[in-house]
Amino acid sequence: MPSAAIRAQLQDRLEDLHARHAASGHDGVEKVYDERRGMYPPEEAGDELDRLAIAITTVDGETFAVGDHDVPFSLQSMSKVFSYALALGRHDSDELADTVGVEPSGDAFNSITFDERHHRPFNPMVNAGALATTSLAAGDTPEERLDAILGVMRACAGDQGLHADEETAAAELRAADHNRATAYLMRAEGMIEGDVEELLGLYLRQCSVHVTCSTLSTMAATLANGCVHPTTGDRAVPADRVRDLLSVMYTCGMYDSTGEWAYDVGLPAKSGVSGGILVVVPGKMGIGVWSPGLDAYGNSARGVAICEEISKKLGLHLFATDDEDRLTVEATGD
Ligand code: GLN
Numbered sequence: 001m002p003s004a005a006i007r008a009q010l011q012d013r014l015e016d017l018h019a020r021h022a023a024s025g026h027d028g029v030e031k032v033y034d035e036r037r038g039m040y041p042p043e044e045a046g047d048e049l050d051r052l053a054i055a056i057t058t059v060d061g062e063t064f065a066v067g068d069h070d071v072p073f074s075l076q077s078m079s080k081v082f083s084y085a086l087a088l089g090r091h092d093s094d095e096l097a098d099t100v101g102v103e104p105s106g107d108a109f110n111s112i113t114f115d116e117r118h119h120r121p122f123n124p125m126v127n128a129g130a131l132a133t134t135s136l137a138a139g140d141t142p143e144e145r146l147d148a149i150l151g152v153m154r155a156c157a158g159d160q161g162l163h164a165d166e167e168t169a170a171a172e173l174r175a176a177d178h179n180r181a182t183a184y185l186m187r188a189e190g191m192i193e194g195d196v197e198e199l200l201g202l203y204l205r206q207c208s209v210h211v212t213c214s215t216l217s218t219m220a221a222t223l224a225n226g227c228v229h230p231t232t233g234d235r236a237v238p239a240d241r242v243r244d245l246l247s248v249m250y251t252c253g254m255y256d257s258t259g260e261w262a263y264d265v266g267l268p269a270k271s272g273v274s275g276g277i278l279v280v281v282p283g284k285m286g287i288g289v290w291s292p293g294l295d296a297y298g299n300s301a302r303g304v305a306i307c308e309e310i311s312k313k314l315g316l317h318l319f320a321t322d323d324e325d326r327l328t329v330e331a332t333g334d
Contacts, residue, residue, distance in 0.1 A: 002062075014066045026301070028293075030294065030296050032048065032293055033274060035168050035208075039273075039294075045293075051068050051292055056217055056286070056287050057218045057288075061231040073274045074210055075207060076272030077270065078272040079206040080129075081278065082156065083134045083149050084133045085237045087136045088241040088244055090136065099135075099136060099191075101118055101122050102252075104252045104259070105122035105252070106256055109255045111126065121186070121191065124252075125248060131186060137149055142198055146206065152236050156229065158218060159215060168210070169208040179200060180200055217285075219286065220288055223236075223268075226242055227242045249269060250262060256297055257297040257299060264308050265304075265317065266317030266318045268280045275303065277289045284316070287307065289303040290303070
């Protein structure tokens with residue numbers, strides 16, 4: 001546990017961060033996503049654009065949260081972390097390399113482009129790659145396959161009740177032509193096998209799992225804690241594959257602005273079009289941020305700005321050595 005003084009300071013800083021960003025308007029917001037409407041311009045958004053939550057969970061399981069931290073939203077692309085984690089637990093690196101690469105694509109998340117040299121999707125964090133890793137989930141029925149993915153999510157969240165929101169999944173499925181086209185092309189190219197409609201349903205249900213921002217930061221804290229849940233002790237990913245997961249999040253987790261994110265924030269992360277970002281600070285903490293206004297890449301605009309500030313103020317950039325204002329949130333023994 002951090003000391004009582006550090007804990008109070010951390011909560012104060014989060015309150016201040018939230019207040020400033022809540023008042024900052026919506027600069028940089030180019031679009032908003034809604035399951036029922038798809039992407040739409042911010043001018044058409046109502047109060048949903050003002051939603052804002054920030055949560056930090058330390059690797060010993062204490063959560064500090066501000067704003068709308070108990071309002072549920074869907075994981076969307078953040079779910080790709082957990083289907084990839086499941087695949088890592090079941091397949092060695094050589095087997096997985098036949099299915100999906102670990103190379104940033106430099107393209108938008110839903111781009112129908114492939115790594116032609118290796119004849120596979122570039123990485124598990126873009127849609128094509130996620131369809132490939134999700135296709136590896138084992139089970140005799142779609143329910144069993146979903147349960148396998150949910151098992152990893154639940155181990156990370158310490159929440160056995162986590163489930164796909166079927167209304168969200170149905171809405172996603174009604175607007176799934178782009179993913180459908182991607183999946184059929186992949187099957188035609190021999191990159192995936194089996195029933196494409198079933199795979200699509202499974203992938204969209206994993207995207208439709210609802211979490212709160214506090215749950216998101218707990219899931220991130222589990223990843224930060226070597227993929228062992230801080231309080232239940234459940235292991236979500238084998239110890240020798242944790243580095244694989246975090247490396248791919250670091251190089252591919254923020255769509256085609258991952259390089260900029262790595263430069264500015266310097267932490268493994270994954271975003272989703274719902275406006276959530278899950279950030280891992282290895283050995284220290286997980287961060288969850290949620291704000292639905294998206295930038296041109298499909299990342300939460302406020303979310304990115306907030307994470308930049310947290311990384312700088314807490315001195316969290318993996319390669320930083322010079323942050324002056326850093327607040328060390330580490331065990332003190334008291
Ligand atoms: N369900 C969305 C899709 O696959 C998730 C995309 C995202 O969050 N980038 O299109």
